[in-house]
Amino acid sequence: MTDATIACTVTVDGTTVDVPAGATLLDAARAAGAAVPTLCFDDRLAPFGACRVCLVGVEGSDKPVASCTTPARDGAVVDTRDPTARRVASAVVELVLSELPDAPAAHTELAAVARDLGVDQSALRWTGEVHARDVDDRHPYLVLQHEQCISCGRCVRACDEVQGAFALSATGRGFDSNIAAGLDEGFADSACVSCGACADTCPTDAITEHLLLDLAVSGATIEGTAT
């Protein structure tokens, strides 16, 4: 186990910060107050390093690195505004958006990341097949909107690493990548314990709640009771 008391010093966008050993470049950037966009990252989960949106430039490295999985080394000099890193991250987000039938809702993390990187859903450079709408609304609270899944794996990891229910799994390959509750029988008939950690972490509303969708549709409040 690393000794958390040993600090190393990192410079991020010109600001020098001390971080404990074992910290990542993303930790250092946050400590320095620099905003690094992320998609597959969640504080509650082990770093995954899958989405390549958190890329930063590091002095001495010829390519940008994923800040969420790169350990901070003493003396490292990080540029979160590195043009190559931002360009690659933008392209990644643009490709993610290109598979969605609609722009992500404004409140989602994906929409926020797209705004941060200046990616506009209406001006994508690459277009092609988009996911067909595929909604599973059988659970009393949780709704699965498969077409909005970007395969970041956060729901699957939250189910495993936070709740320990192991009810969700990644399915398919390539364009068909998605997630399934159990063997795709839906939340209620899987090992799901309805904790909602998946909906809480989902960056796109691929997993969300009935009441939140109703709010989005009607803009009004929900009266009465479920029973």
Added chain:
Amino acid sequence: MSTTEQRAPSVGARFEATVTTTCGYCGVGCRLEAHVSDGAVIAISPAADGPANRGHTCLKGRFAHQFTRSRERLTVPLIRDGEPGSFREATWEEAIAHVTGELQRIKTGHGPDAIAGLASSRATNEDCYVMQRLMRAAIGTNNIDNCSRVCHSPTSHALRAALGLSGATGSFDDIEAADAILVIGANPTQGHPVAGARIKQAVLRGCELITADPRRIELSDLSTVHLSNRPGTNAALLQGLAHVVIRDDLVDRAFVNARTEGYDEVAALAAQYPPDVVAEICGIRAADIERAARTFAHADNACIAWGLGVTEHKYGSETVRLIVNLALLTGNLGRPGAALLPLRGQNNVQGSSDMGALPDTYTAYRSVDDEDVAWSFEAAWGVPLSRAKGMTIPQMFDAAVARDLKAMFIFGEDVAQTDPDTAHVVHALESLELLVCQDIFMTETTKLAHVILPASAFLEKEGTFTNAERRIQLVRPAIDPPGQARTDFAILTTLSAALGHDMGFADPSEVMDEIARLTPDFAGVSFERLGRGGLQWPVAADGTDAPILYADTFLVGDGRARLAALPYKPPGDEADGEYPLILVTGRRLEHYNAGTMTRRTGNLQLLGSETLEMHPDDAAARVLADGDLVTVRSRRGQIELAVDVTDRIERGHVFCAFHFPEVRTNLLVGDSADVNTSCPEYKVIAVSVRGTHDEPGIGTAITAGARSPSGAVPTGSW
């Protein structure tokens, strides 16, 4: 900017307001973000910085909030109109005047001790404090209790006697720091889901787990050893574990010598419980006892978590002493990862007792006959106070049946659904001249009331809850109470003033200020200091709190903890020819206590009815198939429900919960209770089970009754 906003940059923009509060369900004490629009809660998400929940919560805390806007909420005061169960609407002035007049009439005619009150373990500390002050100062009696009587009073009794303070010795964070955890008489993944998830994650990372429960609970699937000891044999099991620890010289000698007393007696008694003897008593294998003891004792740091499966027994408080013994013998107290963690049932069952809503103690468990303490409250409240201990909940019901108790004020508790020997409880309530209920829904108890005061749910009030790790956390109103319903604080202070005792509090924060002034263990507590993370009592005047107790000394006698030499004694009920099975009662993940809240949410779609868990062999012997309707009889009563055939329960045992009024499980529970605290023995009930259609002559009628939501069991007829 809050941490939550940092994690999810634009979440929150959808809502008019987001209020950080504390969950009103179980005793884990999750910090929650309640998202509100147009006066209704739209969604709840976990607070990322919640000390107990760390950005996680369960299906009750997150989803089961729609009950707040149920059309069945009580929204106007009600006064009985003719027959019991028939009410007319009243104004607040009329209702308060009616209650005040009746209480004064009874007090004048029969004395203040003819009146009793129950505080609510779901209400805030401030509500409970005001309630006990109302009973003590405005009425003049110590007849005040709360439902910890029927859950963890044995824990409180034992921890105070052995170590000094009535609370967990550590925090939920100790779960992550432990190398081994013993979970006994608890089902955390269902009853305390976030604590359960934390235990599960610790085990997945390599922590050793020992589970002891008559059912093979979810955590047992991950455990190093599962001990399915018979209900009522926890004391024997713990003696067996102590035996192995002592025999194999796994005792932490330095700790025991320096910090405990009573070792020789404990060692002499434990010598009588070798594993083969204990195996016979408990119905488990001797080798499993050996392995469990060594796994626990070899760990550098070990925690013990327990629930009502330990306490709700005839010798529950003695069993908790034996749990403490095991921790003391192995030196597992007073440092990170070595904690005793009683899993408290309701959100504020710790706090309601801390606040002195008990018949024998003021705040922080100081006795009502302690002259200095009583004097300090007399000085603060300006009234003389009784030095005589009041009645416990079971004593209240007995006194009501005997017509010695004339009036009860029951605040936020459905005793006719949740207390044992339901027929006796109903008889007691029907015997009262005045029953006042303050609640948010019509319940089995409020149906019997003379006056019902419409109150507020946790999302509608301000105050604090104290969780199972002694952490006092702020509760903030996200929405207003519906209709004319008022906050409990407003109702109780108004009533007290009408009775001639104006408490003078402008808001709940001033209540906490008074608690801090009058209670050394709360000296440094204020709403401002509690902030987002709360404080774990005892809190010194400078605000220093206590995540870990007893690092250097214990708070009994000369500072040495008391080991207790207590032998195993059999439970109060046992199976026989007529009642051959043992029923264990408990909880389900989807519902909470009497179910008044969760049954009015989508959780009902996830679990819509209660079932009786039965081993396949026992089912086969009765020619029962999964889903068959069965009649469960005890020496006290009978219920009907569907059977769930499962090998998660041992042969000879059956299990069901008590969340549904159509299955009034507690009709079956007798009057056996903990010898020290009168906590009822909900966990060992001898029953017979037969297919309802096999009942000669009456099968059809009972079947029809059992299927109707309200008429399954006639109230008060037996």
